[in-house]
Amino acid sequence: MEIFSQLIFNSIIAGAVYALIALGFNLIYGATKFLNLAHGVMTAIGGYTVFYFTKTLDWNIYLAVIIGILFAGLIGFSLDKFVYFPLRKRKASNMVLLVASFGAFTAIQAIIAILFNSRFQTLSQNTSAQKSFEIFGGVITQTQLIILASAALIMTGLVLLLHKTRFGKAIKAISDDEEVAKIVGINTNKIIGYVFFIGSAIAGFAGILVGFDTGIEPTMGLDLLFKGVIASIVGGIGNLYGGVLGAFLLGFVENFGIWKISGDWKDAIAFALLIVFLIFRPRGIMNK
């Protein structure tokens, strides 16, 4: 019973982190229709910004988190403005954009490794002093509760943004037909820039949460990117709700999959899930 409860908690927490990555990834994919691989490295940007401000400069942790989120958003926005937008303007194919995003991913990851070395670090001040709660025999930490609460808050906020604001309607219009959106006077480039900001800021926040829960390292973006992409494809790429559903499904399959075997199999199980979906339901759960 204890293990079962613990696996459920672990699955939900992993699902919440993957959902945050998938939300930003799907938001950007929906508007641009290309796989922005640089999305993964935004997690490292968020995590290392907080690390720099709290551990090196000894700033207030809450202020550092806000700066980390905004900085990740700003890098995403700048990538669009200085790399993707000029390419889109020249009518570059999605393959070119994908390669450019992979280049940006590698370059940023290398810069982080140079600036901060490649060691595994944690953002928590004192891990042993962290509060934890026992529920149905399973243990959940204070940080993990914060992860769950903030993931729920961001998901709700994003849904409200998309459905209740004019900005959200414009994003949906661009997602449906960017060319027609331009013709009817929607400032598509500006809106796509904001989409990159929002999506990257969410990924940065996910990186910060992971940093507090487990830790950060320059290559953390790759693993989280894979999980976000798998969640998106399983749920239905470009579909925000699908991405969240896929993220939690991935979290459960991954954690229950290693119930009786080594945790090293986690990634293999995640990719097995992806392959199963690519063969039997390539459009994902939510896309018709």
Place this chain on the structure above:
Amino acid sequence: MTILETRNLIKRFGGVHAVDHLSIEVEKGRINGIIGPNGSGKTTLINLLSGMLAMDGGEIIIDDVQKFTQMFPHQVFFYGIARTFQNVRLFEQMTVLDNILVILTKRNVFSSLFEKHTEYHLKKAEEVLQRVDLWKKKNQLAINLSYGQRKLLEIARALVTDAEIYLLDESFTGLFPEMRKIVSNIICELKQENKTVILIEHDMGLIRELCDYIFVMNEGKLLVEGKPNYVLEGKEVIEAYLGK
């Protein structure tokens, strides 16, 4: 007064001249028909005028002042041009109402983050949707509309932009008689509002009934232009459609 002019407009697809040194002048407040056999360059012309295709030569002049050697889609709205498509293009995953409301989105992106649609916008959306008889379908997703309703929604979307020039590409095709009546009425109302309509249509009865002036295209060139009665009786036009 000339509201839209093309001078030596050229568009090539490989070795084919889809639009070949085309020079036309469109008068303000007139309903202009563009006719010609399939492949004569009518839709290509509309695509050039709305920035959907890049020009290979020539220029487009709007209001006698604005000269373009290249039009871009994002400029079209700001120069008062609205269009519909031969194959309907809607925001499929949005409701009928949102397809209209999104046009009324604030141009200032930041303020659009926080503002909701006002009574004024909802009233304006209701007005255009009533005009095309789609108000009762306002909460349906665009993708679930019938073909004719989709065509009407596309026209409503063009109307809400309050443009000066309307480019309507085969807007009557596939419509039931009552829907054709709605579109005819809208075109006539646009004329009364001193708006300019450029209409691509294959139904010669409609062209004769609605248009003040006709341009006949063949193989990308202007074959003949003039008033409907004069043009439609012309030997060149009959030959272009039926062969010699």
